[in-house]
Amino acid sequence: MLGTAWARGDSAAVSEAMQAFRDKFQETLLANAPVEKSDQANYRPWSKRFAQWLYSTDHISIEYGIRYDGIDLRKLSPGTRGIVLVLLYLALDDSEDCPLVIDQPEENLDPKSIYDELVPLFVAAKRRRQVIMVTHNANLVINTDADQIIIAEVGTHDGTGLPSIAYQAGGLEEAEIRRMACEILEGGERAFQDRARRLRIALRR
Numbered sequence: 001m002l003g004t005a006w007a008r009g010d011s012a013a014v015s016e017a018m019q020a021f022r023d024k025f026q027e028t029l030l031a032n033a034p035v036e037k038s039d040q041a042n043y044r045p046w047s048k049r050f051a052q053w054l055y056s057t058d059h060i061s062i063e064y065g066i067r068y069d070g071i072d073l074r075k076l077s078p079g080t081r082g083i084v085l086v087l088l089y090l091a092l093d094d095s096e097d098c099p100l101v102i103d104q105p106e107e108n109l110d111p112k113s114i115y116d117e118l119v120p121l122f123v124a125a126k127r128r129r130q131v132i133m134v135t136h137n138a139n140l141v142i143n144t145d146a147d148q149i150i151i152a153e154v155g156t157h158d159g160t161g162l163p164s165i166a167y168q169a170g171g172l173e174e175a176e177i178r179r180m181a182c183e184i185l186e187g188g189e190r191a192f193q194d195r196a197r198r199l200r201i202a203l204r205r
Contacts, residue, residue: 002017002018002021004017005017005018006059006060018055022054029050030047030050033046033047033050034046066084066088068080068083068084077108078107078108079107079108079109079110079113080109080113082105082107082108082109083109083113083117083118086102086105086118086121087121090121090125094128096129097128097129098129099129099130099131099132100125100129100130100131100132101132101133102131102132102133102134103133103134104134104135104136105118105133105135105140106118106135106136106137106139106140111137111139114137114139114140115139115143118139118140119139119140119143119144122140122144123144123145126144126147136184136185137185138181138185138186141181141185142172142181142185145172146171146172147171148169148170148171149169149170149171149172149177149181150167150168150169151167151168151169151177151180151181151184152165152166152167153165153166153167153168168180
C-alpha cells in the first residue's frame with residue numbers, strides 16, 4: 001500500500017496512500033497499544049512515539065544520477081557520454097548567447113549518432129548563439145548548414161621551425177569551399193562517389 005507511493009509517487013500519491021493506511025489500520029494499531037488509554041501518563045508518550053514512527057521518513061533514501069535512454073551515464077560508451085554531456089551543458093546553458101567553442105565533438109561516435117544526435121543539437125544551438133567548432137566530420141559541417149567554413153592547410157616542414165599554416169574561409173555557396181570541404185571531409189569527389197556506388201546509393205542532383 002505504501003511501498004509503491006514512497007518509491008515512485010509524488011507528494012499527492014504519498015499523502016493519499018498514508019490516508020488509506022490510516023483508514024485501514026490506525027484503529028487496530030491504537031487498540032493494540034502496549035499501554036491502556038486510561039493511563040494518560042504513559043499513553044501520551046507512547047502515542048507521540050507512534051505518530052513519530054508512522055510519519056517518519058528515516059526509511060527514505062534518495063539516489064540520483066544521469067540516465068540516457070534508461071542507462072546510467074557510467075555504463076554508456078565514451079561517445080554516448082559525450083553526447084549526454086553536450087546535451088546537459090546546452091540544456092543548463094540555454095539562456096546564454098555567448099559564443100560556444102567546442103573541439104571535435106564527434107570523437108568516439110559513429111556517423112549515424114552524429115547525424116541523429118549532434119546535428120540537431122548544434123542546429124538548435126546556433127539559432128541563439130555563435131557556435132565555433134573544430135571538426136573533421138562532414139555531418140557537423142555540411143548538415144548543420146555552417147554559415148562559415150574555415151579550412152586550415154599546413155605547409156611543409158623544413159626542420160628549422162614550425163610549419164606555416166594557411167587559412168581559407170567561405171560559405172558552402174562558394175564552389176572552391178565546397179571542393180575543399182569535399183576533399184578534406186569526404187576524401188574527394190571520387191572517394192565520395194565510390195562509396196555511394198558500392199553502397200548502391202543513387203546520387204541525384
